[in-house]
Amino acid sequence: MKVGVLLKQVPASDTIIKINPDKTGVLTADVKWEINPYDEFALEAAIQLKDAGKATGVVVITVGGADAEARVRDALARGATEAIRVDDPALAGSDALGKARALAAAAKSAGVELIFAGKQAIDTDSAAVPGMVAELLGWPQVSVVTGFSVDGGKITAERNAGGGFIEVVSTSVPAVITCDKGLNTPRFANLKGIMAAKKIAIAAKSVADLGLSAGQVGAAGALVEESGLELPPPRPSGKIIQGATPEAKVKELVRLLRDEAKVI
Amino acid sequence: MSSGILVFCETDGGKLKKTALELLSKAATLGGEVSAVVIGGSVDGAEAGRHGAATVYTVNGDAFGAYSTDAWVKALAAVIAKVSPAVVLGAASPIGKDLFPRLGARIGAGAVTEVTDLSNVGGQVVARRPVYAGKVIATAKVKSAVGLFTVRPNSFAVNPTGGGAASVVAVDAGVSAADLKTQVVEVRKSAQATVDLTEADRIVSGGRSVKSVEGYDSVIRPLAAALRATPGASRAAVDAGYAPHSHQVGQTGKVVNPTLYIAVGISGAIQHLAGMRTSKVIVSINKDPEAPIFQHSSYGIVDDLFTICPALQREFEAVIG
Numbered sequence: 001m002k003v004g005v006l007l008k009q010v011p012a013s014d015t016i017i018k019i020n021p022d023k024t025g026v027l028t029a030d031v032k033w034e035i036n037p038y039d040e041f042a043l044e045a046a047i048q049l050k051d052a053g054k055a056t057g058v059v060v061i062t063v064g065g066a067d068a069e070a071r072v073r074d075a076l077a078r079g080a081t082e083a084i085r086v087d088d089p090a091l092a093g094s095d096a097l098g099k100a101r102a103l104a105a106a107a108k109s110a111g112v113e114l115i116f117a118g119k120q121a122i123d124t125d126s127a128a129v130p131g132m133v134a135e136l137l138g139w140p141q142v143s144v145v146t147g148f149s150v151d152g153g154k155i156t157a158e159r160n161a162g163g164g165f166i167e168v169v170s171t172s173v174p175a176v177i178t179c180d181k182g183l184n185t186p187r188f189a190n191l192k193g194i195m196a197a198k199k200i201a202i203a204a205k206s207v208a209d210l211g212l213s214a215g216q217v218g219a220a221g222a223l224v225e226e227s228g229l230e231l232p233p234p235r236p237s238g239k240i241i242q243g244a245t246p247e248a249k250v251k252e253l254v255r256l257l258r259d260e261a262k263v264i
Numbered sequence: 265m266s267s268g269i270l271v272f273c274e275t276d277g278g279k280l281k282k283t284a285l286e287l288l289s290k291a292a293t294l295g296g297e298v299s300a301v302v303i304g305g306s307v308d309g310a311e312a313g314r315h316g317a318a319t320v321y322t323v324n325g326d327a328f329g330a331y332s333t334d335a336w337v338k339a340l341a342a343v344i345a346k347v348s349p350a351v352v353l354g355a356a357s358p359i360g361k362d363l364f365p366r367l368g369a370r371i372g373a374g375a376v377t378e379v380t381d382l383s384n385v386g387g388q389v390v391a392r393r394p395v396y397a398g399k400v401i402a403t404a405k406v407k408s409a410v411g412l413f414t415v416r417p418n419s420f421a422v423n424p425t426g427g428g429a430a431s432v433v434a435v436d437a438g439v440s441a442a443d444l445k446t447q448v449v450e451v452r453k454s455a456q457a458t459v460d461l462t463e464a465d466r467i468v469s470g471g472r473s474v475k476s477v478e479g480y481d482s483v484i485r486p487l488a489a490a491l492r493a494t495p496g497a498s499r500a501a502v503d504a505g506y507a508p509h510s511h512q513v514g515q516t517g518k519v520v521n522p523t524l525y526i527a528v529g530i531s532g533a534i535q536h537l538a539g540m541r542t543s544k545v546i547v548s549i550n551k552d553p554e555a556p557i558f559q560h561s562s563y564g565i566v567d568d569l570f571t572i573c574p575a576l577q578r579e580f581e582a583v584i585g
Contacts, residue, residue, distance in 0.1 A: 011396065013397055013515050013534055013535050013538065014534050014535075017396045017399045017400055019400060026396065026400065037515070037516050038516070095374065096365065096368075096375065097368065097369060097374070097375075100369065122397065122515050122516075122538075123395065123396055124395050125377075125378050125393075125394070125395065125519065126365075126377045126378065127361050127365070127377060127378070128364075128365035128368070128375055128377050129365070130365075131333075131362065131365035131366040131369070132365050132366065132368065132369040134366060135337075135365075135366045135369035135370055136369055139445075140333070140334065140445035140446045141333055141362070141366065141446075142446060143333075143361070143362045144358065144361075144362075156449075160358070160510065161331070161358055161451070162357060162358035162359075162460045162462070162463075163358075163460045164453055164454045164460065164510070165451055165452070165453060165454070166451070166452045166453075166454055167330070167448050167450070167451050167452075168448070168449050168450035168451075168452070169446050169447065169448055169449070170446065170447045170448075170449045171445055171446040171447070172445075175445075181509060181512075181516050181517070182509045222374075222407070223368075223372070223373065223374030223375075223406060223407050223408040224374040224375070224376055224404055224405075224406055224407070225404065225405055225406070225407055226402055226403065226404045227390075227403045227404065227405060228402070228403045229395075229400050229401070229402050229403075230400070230401050230403075231399075231400065231401070232394070232398065232399075232400070232401050232541075235546075235560060235562070236562075238546075238558065238559075238560075238561040238562050238563055238564055239562070239563050239564070240553075240558065240564045240565075240566060241563055241564065241565050246567055246568075246571045246572050246575050247575050249565050249567060249572065250565075250572060250575040250576045250579050251579060253547065253563055253565060253576065254576070254579045254580070254583055256563055257524070257545070257547070257563070258583065261524075261545045261562060261563075263466075263523050263524045263544070263545050264491070264524070264580075264583065264584060
């Protein structure tokens, strides 16, 4: 069984984000990129299956330009065995569904039977693509997974169902699993892995290579239109509460919460 | 022709959840007829009507025990086909997050998730949502006939409009056990289960400065209890083992949107701010006057948390009772 990993590069969380002049996107020149942290749990889950002899290969699948190669190369160095980078001018302006179409088609072309993805990407926080990929492939999905095992095609996954409840879900391959923190501890690449990864070719595929038409992706196929980006309104400057004693400070805080903010 | 707003309402023991009341209240201000849908649960038409719904559609059956993606997507798609709404709203809850994207791919509808504001601009619903850890706000609208939106809890006030009881209409979505490709085989309550952080209206979070599990359990939890708040934690506190990961607020934890957020001994790293910066009122308690969290706070106390928190707990107990 080959296992796929959906991988997205995102700006590192400490990057200063600047909006471009026409407010349609962010300036990427100074951005430091990293693998989406939740995708690292997905990658680790796949590599562990390979190490355990349960996966014959780990295919990293990404949508992105040549600048995404370094992140894909990092994933190969950690233990992935193949990589597909879907890169096509027609993808510009894609919404989540357009990207999901490209990823689902790439996964199909690679012959994977199980897909791991991060539960969400930390740039757009949409948590939309994995469920769409599952739907396009007609596979079951188990989302926000913190425990996983597969045996003879039968999957057992623990997921955070909210409200303090953990659900144990049973399903079978093929399936899409979205990964939360707590599932595993992602490894770093070692020197041997980095050297081995250099020998692996990253397959760049166009939309046509994957059997999709330009109208199914990009701005032409998008059902969601982002009409602009702006900085959030600044928070009104806060008050540092003064007082002679801790008790005096606390009494003043409670008074402000009740009479000024009206939240208690 | 699609028109009106359909609100996917989650229930708890036959009552509409607060998130559902928030969405119904907001829907009533956006224009058009408001209807509600409840899947796998019973509903009080009077309560839905009071919050602006004219009709509540319900879908039930053997396949609707525990939440499953397959049953819920098929059921909601069936109700949408019957009602033909222009807009479908749901909470960005564990269920809403799982359900809406797949539903969008199923019925060819644009899905905008994790929304914090909705408005009617020239007859079209426009959504605003934080991106890049809340450093930027994006505006989005949907081009398809039906638009799907999931909204973060606590984004809108609950505002009963005083309408009469909604009529309750049962819909047969044709869902059977054979549709379910996943089975919930066990449900466990985690050891420290409380109100889900993402839906909490008040949160008290502790950082690395609580110093130990004992510090977290003896300072943060009782303070949260006195305020009837949900306890949270920073990544530093979770990584140090003071609180479980289920309590983590931030970029690799929960994104929360409470009315009141109290950050105790938290410096305010960008990864933490990403999870809580939309909170309406932020209070910080930290002995370092230079801590970045103060720049994002409505109120701050510069002092030792081990002195302030017990005093604050007593004061909350006296005021809130």
